[in-house]
Amino acid sequence: MGHTTRRVRSSRVEIAPNAVDAEVLLEWYGATARDLPWRRAGVTAWQILMSEIMLQQTPVVRVEPIWREWVARWPVPSAMAAATPAEVLRAWGKLGYPRRALRLHECARVLATEHGDEVPTDVDVLLGLPGIGAYTARAVACFAYGQRVPVVDTNVRRVVARAVHGRAEAGNPSSRDLPETEALLPQRIDHAAVFSAALMELGATICTARNPDCTRCPLPRCAWIAAGRPVGETVRRTQKYEGTDRQARGRLLDVLRDATGPVERFRLDLAWTRDIGQRDRALDSLLVDGLIEQTPDGLFALAGEGRLSEGS
Numbered sequence: 001m002g003h004t005t006r007r008v009r010s011s012r013v014e015i016a017p018n019a020v021d022a023e024v025l026l027e028w029y030g031a032t033a034r035d036l037p038w039r040r041a042g043v044t045a046w047q048i049l050m051s052e053i054m055l056q057q058t059p060v061v062r063v064e065p066i067w068r069e070w071v072a073r074w075p076v077p078s079a080m081a082a083a084t085p086a087e088v089l090r091a092w093g094k095l096g097y098p099r100r101a102l103r104l105h106e107c108a109r110v111l112a113t114e115h116g117d118e119v120p121t122d123v124d125v126l127l128g129l130p131g132i133g134a135y136t137a138r139a140v141a142c143f144a145y146g147q148r149v150p151v152v153d154t155n156v157r158r159v160v161a162r163a164v165h166g167r168a169e170a171g172n173p174s175s176r177d178l179p180e181t182e183a184l185l186p187q188r189i190d191h192a193a194v195f196s197a198a199l200m201e202l203g204a205t206i207c208t209a210r211n212p213d214c215t216r217c218p219l220p221r222c223a224w225i226a227a228g229r230p231v232g233e234t235v236r237r238t239q240k241y242e243g244t245d246r247q248a249r250g251r252l253l254d255v256l257r258d259a260t261g262p263v264e265r266f267r268l269d270l271a272w273t274r275d276i277g278q279r280d281r282a283l284d285s286l287l288v289d290g291l292i293e294q295t296p297d298g299l300f301a302l303a304g305e306g307r308l309s310e311g312s
Helices: 022-032 045-055 060-073 077-081 085-092 099-114 123-127 134-143 154-163 177-184 189-205 245-258 265-271 276-288
Strands: 292-294 300-302
Touching (some): 022 189, 045 060, 154 177, 245 265, 245 276
């Protein structure tokens, strides 16, 4: 695979480039990788960017049908840029964290006006786009353009923690994550991009957080297994949704997504009656986030739709 002997030193351990057997992992990925639509030939960088934004904190099964709809509706950035923020928010549906949809809409406008309707290839340029953070920039550079850049998400960090460091859990994100992951990448650029996808796939499907299926793991060496699978220190708690501010925000947004224009305040009040203070807090946060707006006559609407009531 053309490995070098370069090592990246961290505060805890040196990472040998063959600490994860790249050849074995690539062979496993080629034989077992999930057939996800954004991995197929012919998918553009813009469409991969949309998938990466949608997949943040959202399962594949929920993302796939919405992504397909968006690819058909907005195949290029300028198509989305021509839509209103409200149209994008409605199309986002219940994927969660709807600010992602607004930021992607802003990004589409910048791509259409400043980048010739193309997604840049350079990580630093990508980082300058609205809503694009370090992970997304590197993921696009890697998966859309095949660049040899480390792509580090929760799944990758967990695989590295176990296979390389012998720890059950990755712990908090660290400045070591990128150089350690980069040290594992094959030198061949075309292999490096696939290797990044394979690491992610391994963490998502086998080396999972709660129930890792070590009997199916393709790696011939794993420091965690060698250490006897020591238990991590983190106490995992199921993140509740019922009764949270997030749920309240979602109920208020549902009212506005289902409406054809601005609505009166009482419609929103009826959507969340269990806690008036929480409802007011949720409404204020939606306004601050720019997801909704209030018209001069006191009605509420999705972003960009408040002006529909003016002059009516």
